[in-house]
Amino acid sequence: MNKEDLVRQIIIDHYNTPHNRVTEAPTGYQTIKGVNPSCGDELELYLKIDGKNNIVDVKWKGEGCSICCSSTSVLTEEIKGIQSQQELQNKIIEFQKLLQGSTEYNEDLFEDAIAYEGISKFPARYKCAFLSWDTLLKYIEER
Numbered sequence: 001m002n003k004e005d006l007v008r009q010i011i012i013d014h015y016n017t018p019h020n021r022v023t024e025a026p027t028g029y030q031t032i033k034g035v036n037p038s039c040g041d042e043l044e045l046y047l048k049i050d051g052k053n054n055i056v057d058v059k060w061k062g063e064g065c066s067i068c069c070s071s072t073s074v075l076t077e078e079i080k081g082i083q084s085q086q087e088l089q090n091k092i093i094e095f096q097k098l099l100q101g102s103t104e105y106n107e108d109l110f111e112d113a114i115a116y117e118g119i120s121k122f123p124a125r126y127k128c129a130f131l132s133w134d135t136l137l138k139y140i141e142e143r
């Protein structure tokens with residue numbers, strides 16, 4: 001499988017079998033919302049916050065295009081194991097660099113999120129890919 005096919009497969013797999021997607025807001029989670037009117041993507045993220053004020057789990061519900069839904073699924077996996085709000089914020093900013101086509105992001109931070117590297121060639125899809133990550137970033141910055 002060449003890289004392009006692999007990338008497409010990661011996105012399709014997360015779209016068809018979304019990780020951590022729920023049908024109802026789980027109890028004990030805080031809800032934040034993200035909307036991308038230019039595409040029609042709408043989602044809710046549910047955040048579990050521990051006693052040290054860190055976000056330790058993210059679940060989600062929403063409707064949107066394949067890029068938006070798959071990247072949200074990827075986000076919920078990529079945040080696992082993160083120890084602090086600073087580390088999470090840093091990872092989202094690195095993902096933004098990746099989406100923007102920068103060659104300076106830290107590749108070692110990511111697993112499936114690497115699949116979105118090619119998005120910089122499709123600027124209209126950038127907002128789709130970044131919606132859930134951006135929603136979480138804004139929440140962190142405003143806390």
Ligand code: ZN
Nearest residue numbers: 039065068128
């Ligand atoms: Zn979209």
